[in-house]
Amino acid sequence: MALERWFRRGRPTRVDDDATPAGLWMKCSACNVQIYRKDLVSNLHVCPECGHHYRMPVDERIASLMDEGTFDRWSGALAPEDPLEFVDTEAYPDRMARVQGKQGRPDAIVTGEGRMHGEPVAMFVMDFFFAGGSMGSVVGEEIARAAERAADRGLPLVGLAASGGARMQEGALSLMQMAKTTTALESLNDLGLPYISVLTDPTTGGVTASFATLGDLVVAEPKALICFAGPRVIQQTIKQELPEGFQRAEFLLKKGMLDDVIERKDLKRKLVRYIRLLLDRPIELEREDAHVAGV
Numbered sequence: 001m002a003l004e005r006w007f008r009r010g011r012p013t014r015v016d017d018d019a020t021p022a023g024l025w026m027k028c029s030a031c032n033v034q035i036y037r038k039d040l041v042s043n044l045h046v047c048p049e050c051g052h053h054y055r056m057p058v059d060e061r062i063a064s065l066m067d068e069g070t071f072d073r074w075s076g077a078l079a080p081e082d083p084l085e086f087v088d089t090e091a092y093p094d095r096m097a098r099v100q101g102k103q104g105r106p107d108a109i110v111t112g113e114g115r116m117h118g119e120p121v122a123m124f125v126m127d128f129f130f131a132g133g134s135m136g137s138v139v140g141e142e143i144a145r146a147a148e149r150a151a152d153r154g155l156p157l158v159g160l161a162a163s164g165g166a167r168m169q170e171g172a173l174s175l176m177q178m179a180k181t182t183t184a185l186e187s188l189n190d191l192g193l194p195y196i197s198v199l200t201d202p203t204t205g206g207v208t209a210s211f212a213t214l215g216d217l218v219v220a221e222p223k224a225l226i227c228f229a230g231p232r233v234i235q236q237t238i239k240q241e242l243p244e245g246f247q248r249a250e251f252l253l254k255k256g257m258l259d260d261v262i263e264r265k266d267l268k269r270k271l272v273r274y275i276r277l278l279l280d281r282p283i284e285l286e287r288e289d290a291h292v293a294g295v
């Protein structure tokens with residue numbers, strides 16, 4: 001198919017593929033069961049029937065992880081520019097203005113600090129609903145600043161990745177963010193401060209190839225797609241059938257690429273335990289742990 005026609009075909013955007021659909025009732029895309037939308041939202045966007053993890057809006061994600069009223073936002077002062085005067089189906093500044101209006105933030109990331117079960121933590125969360133969570137100069141700069149600020153303040157850093165990769169509209173400037181974020185994270189490492197990376201569906205391209213896989217611990221949500229190039233590209237290149245579950249979190253855990261796969265309902269508790277573990281501090285035994293340990 002001619003490239004031009006492929007672009008003109010009006011493909012549905014991948015961005016909305018796995019968002020929680022609008023409407024009162026919805027059919028789960030994984031188990032086909034009719035579920036009440038409010039039940040899904042109150043269940044952290046996880047299907048109450050089959051446990052399928054839908055993509056989660058950033059503000060709800062932060063609310064689910066941070067203690068109530070403790071989150072202090074750092075990001076928001078930087079907005080993308082258009083150094084290449086890039087135009088595809090739409091001029092880059094027009095595309096950005098539209099997405100900024102819809103998502104209510106200047107780019108695909110929120111950073112800040114707060115408390116998780118009382119533990120002071122710095123955090124960044126990528127917004128996949130903002131231009132596919134693509135990493136341009138603003139996303140890279142915000143992550144670098146968050147890492148440096150966390151180092152200044154002696155805070156551990158938790159990062160939640162969700163991205164289609166580097167932002168093509170900023171060309172090489174997007175690719176440079178890979179080196180920038182990597183260098184900034186080193187400042188945490190030098191101080192012995194933990195950085196835990198949480199990979200959510202999907203984490204791909206230059207994000208996978210830089211800060212997202214550089215955590216002291218790299219964990220993921222169930223069935224999250226995690227890759228550099230996607231399965232279709234690989235299949236077409238090597239002309240072989242790919243194994244079942246290829247590039248999904250559970251597969252990568254088995255192959256030693258991840259340290260843990262954590263269900264969303266357990267994420268906050270487990271992250272706090274891992275932070276305390278990495279800081280060499282006592283982990284308070286909770287009831288179920290006490291039972292297992294026979295305490």
Ligand SMILES: [Zn+2]
Binds near residue numbers: 028047048050052
């Ligand atoms: Zn389901």
